[in-house]
Amino acid sequence: MPITVKQLLQILPNAGQVAGVFVPVLNTAMSRYQIIGAKRIAAFIAQVGHESGQLTRLVENLNCSADALRKTWPSRFNAELATTVARKPEQIANIAYGNRMGNFVPGDGWKYRGRGLIQITGRSNYAECGEALGLDLVNHPELLEKPQHACMSAAWFWASRGLNTLADAGSFSKITSRINGGQNGAADRQALYAKALKVLA
Structure with a gap:
């Protein structure tokens, strides 16, 4: 079940005009990395929504x-x-x-x-992500500022860190720790997650 522009804007109202740009590339990335079903999609959208200021910031x-x-x-x-x-x-x-x-x-x-919807940070992470996506991110780190690569890098990070399993279990705060190394912005992430679960139910 791909996410629609209307659903995305219900979850991330500040995305505004960019929602239309992001929906197709988000759906492609989520499908490639098995971020499917309401639980996984809600957790993913909540986390990338928080990390990117509701899709308005692709660079730290x-x-x-x-x-x-x-x-x-x-x-x-x-x-x-x-x-x-x-x-x-x-x-x-x-x-x-x-x-x-x-x-x-x-x-x-x-x-x-940090760049992308889940901020990929550090040369070694850029190299690992670039290898997975077939992009030369070491020489062209700015590629992660393009919506399609911003989405794909986030979905790659999500899957490579085992976050689908945590989403299935509803372990949302554990997902936050894996992404953030702590609980920065936990209240906002949790609020977006609750909203996403309702919208996607």
Whole structure:
């Protein structure tokens, strides 16, 4: 049962005009990775909806305040560093993501910042995703900002991390942890999930 534009807008009203662009590519990606049936689709749409600001952001916004930096990456930003680089997205990315996730060349943190509907982050994740999708994401990371690749990368991530099984079991907060590493935005994700289950019932 593919999702319709009307259903998507009932779940993600802020998607507005882009809903029509995303519905066909979402359906293609979900079908390829067995994200089928109300439980799986509701969990997937809720999570990608939260991660992408209801399909309005396909690249990570790193225009963070000093407070946000300390809260999000306490081990990477002390008070002095956070104050120095606040609102400087490129410097923030290079500090937050440098020397991990395969990012070992200066500038990799910014080059491989989060992109797609579930933010693929870090050179090694871009390489793994690119191999699965047949795309050269290491040399062209910006491809994940195109709707079809943004959807396909999210569905690939979902399936490769075993999230269909968790969706079948209704383990929504476990899905959030696998995507986010914690429970960031848990209330919004949960609200979108409840709405999606109702719309798709």
